[in-house]
Amino acid sequence: MIWGIIRRKLASSQSVSRIKHPAIRPRGYGQNELLSNGKGCRRAVGSLSYCTTLGSQCCRAYSNKQRREITAMLRPEYFIPLRSRSFSSDTGDLVDAVVPFMGESITDGTLAKFLKNPGDRVEVDEPIAQIETDKVTIDVASPEAGTIQKLVAKEGETVEPGTKIAVISKSGECVPQAAPPSQEKTASQPPPPAEKESVGKGTTKTETSSLKGKEKTLFPPQPAARAPSSPPKPSEPQLPPKERERRVPMTRLRKRVATRLKDSQNTFAMLTTFNEVDMTNLMKLRSDYKDAFVEKHGVKFGFMSGFVKAAVSALQYQPVVNAVIDGDDIIYRDYIDISIAVGTPKGLVVPVIRNSDQMNFAEIEKNINTLAKKATAGTISIDEMAGGTFTISNGGVYGSLLSMPIINPPQSAILGMHSIVTRPMVVGGNIVPRPMMYIALTYDHRLIDGREAVYFLRRIKDVVEDPRRLLLDV
Numbered sequence: 028m029i030w031g032i033i034r035r036k037l038a039s040s041q042s043v044s045r046i047k048h049p050a051i052r053p054r055g056y057g058q059n060e061l062l063s064n065g066k067g068c069r070r071a072v073g074s075l076s077y078c079t080t081l082g083s084q085c086c087r088a089y090s091n092k093q094r095r096e097i098t099a100m101l102r103p104e105y106f107i108p109l110r111s112r113s114f115s116s117d118t119g120d121l122v123d124a125v126v127p128f129m130g131e132s133i134t135d136g137t138l139a140k141f142l143k144n145p146g147d148r149v150e151v152d153e154p155i156a157q158i159e160t161d162k163v164t165i166d167v168a169s170p171e172a173g174t175i176q177k178l179v180a181k182e183g184e185t186v187e188p189g190t191k192i193a194v195i196s197k198s199g200e201c202v203p204q205a206a207p208p209s210q211e212k213t214a215s216q217p218p219p220p221a222e223k224e225s226v227g228k229g230t231t232k233t234e235t236s237s238l239k240g241k242e243k244t245l246f247p248p249q250p251a252a253r254a255p256s257s258p259p260k261p262s263e264p265q266l267p268p269k270e271r272e273r274r275v276p277m278t279r280l281r282k283r284v285a286t287r288l289k290d291s292q293n294t295f296a297m298l299t300t301f302n303e304v305d306m307t308n309l310m311k312l313r314s315d316y317k318d319a320f321v322e323k324h325g326v327k328f329g330f331m332s333g334f335v336k337a338a339v340s341a342l343q344y345q346p347v348v349n350a351v352i353d354g355d356d357i358i359y360r361d362y363i364d365i366s367i368a369v370g371t372p373k374g375l376v377v378p379v380i381r382n383s384d385q386m387n388f389a390e391i392e393k394n395i396n397t398l399a400k401k402a403t404a405g406t407i408s409i410d411e412m413a414g415g416t417f418t419i420s421n422g423g424v425y426g427s428l429l430s431m432p433i434i435n436p437p438q439s440a441i442l443g444m445h446s447i448v449t450r451p452m453v454v455g456g457n458i459v460p461r462p463m464m465y466i467a468l469t470y471d472h473r474l475i476d477g478r479e480a481v482y483f484l485r486r487i488k489d490v491v492e493d494p495r496r497l498l499l500d501v
Contacts (some may be wrong), residue, residue, distance in 0.1 A: 122171045124155060124193040126186045129165050130409045135187045136160040137279050138180050147175050149195065156192055161283035162412060164373065164405045173197040183276070280374040291434050296472040299431040302484045304491050306447055306462040309333050312494055324389040330444075332391040334419060335365050336497055337490035338442060339384045342417060345483045348440045349416050352474050366415035366435060367395060369402040370425075376402045377435055379415040423447065423464065432469050439474050442487070443467040 136158040143155045154166035173195045180192040320328040342349045350359045365383040378398035401407040418435045423446040432443040445465045452461040468484045
């Protein structure tokens, strides 16, 4: 647009009507950089060198008035610097490492810790710090290769996208960090003053002690008057000393999980129904085909894929469990996204398996394996945890025998799996040992009635106990 205005202004002038100047083509160079017929770049605007601004021999023929008009239109703010990276501000040798964009729903985060110290060598895109948000942990990558010169922000501070946290020297020069405030305070404290003499300059410590002894002999201390006896006070409970307690601030992820769980309790009318599943057939299926499954698909055959397929079948039989209340309306979702609860050292995360109803056993196992590794490593993204229509929580991996899971909003139900325990069961009139698992379904009673909840859990039991039902759709 700027170049078009220049053309029109030059064409309207009579003094330039006979001058042929080359075509003007803007190029995406940095600020104050223009191309001059391929012969090199000069800082035309900064130095007011008109001879190379619009091509060779084109500006020398213009009048002073036209040159001023061209200069006014070639102001630096009209050019977009394309060479600088979006997450760093380059100031020559020093580069600022700033907090990157963290997602549409995330406005700030907590600077959890620095992965590098001043003086450490870093490469391009190497993580130098971690930002902890309500959902995920995000790495701050180095925009350039160089040496950490100084750390600007402090661990535990709340930072926003674009906040500078460190300065990197591309040449490798490092300025030592200032001493911590505690050390500076200790160094600045003056030495303790000399002890003052008790009596005077001419009086020594021996003389002073002898004078005090004579005073005690001449004036013996009077016995103190006995205070009236008061009734004994009741003994207070002995509390542990404060030195044996530690106060640690909650992480943002833990605070977010606590808020969501409490909101779930305050919002839903939660009710839990239970059933038990005989795992004999599913365990036999796994034992018979586990080697061939790994050889063909490159992933182990676990129990989670069987329960995901059973949950998909139950959701198709009872679509109200896949729905959710929104104000005065009920939203029925014609897609099935199964959320899998994964416990990590930093807290609970719930990655989502998209379109679970369109996957086979191998695809489900591969997705679970990939998402679980990302969740444990802290590299899972927000998009991989967003949404979900139904959640499965497997507390059995930790040895849980029975529990009542809490609904993960904005869903309406959650399935709880538990440990497998061999118990005596009556089969065909005989008492035989069977591997049994308790399963629990917590649901929103405002939307789901008890009949639908029991039918849902019964369908999961039937499919897990006889996986052939999935093939015959019965």
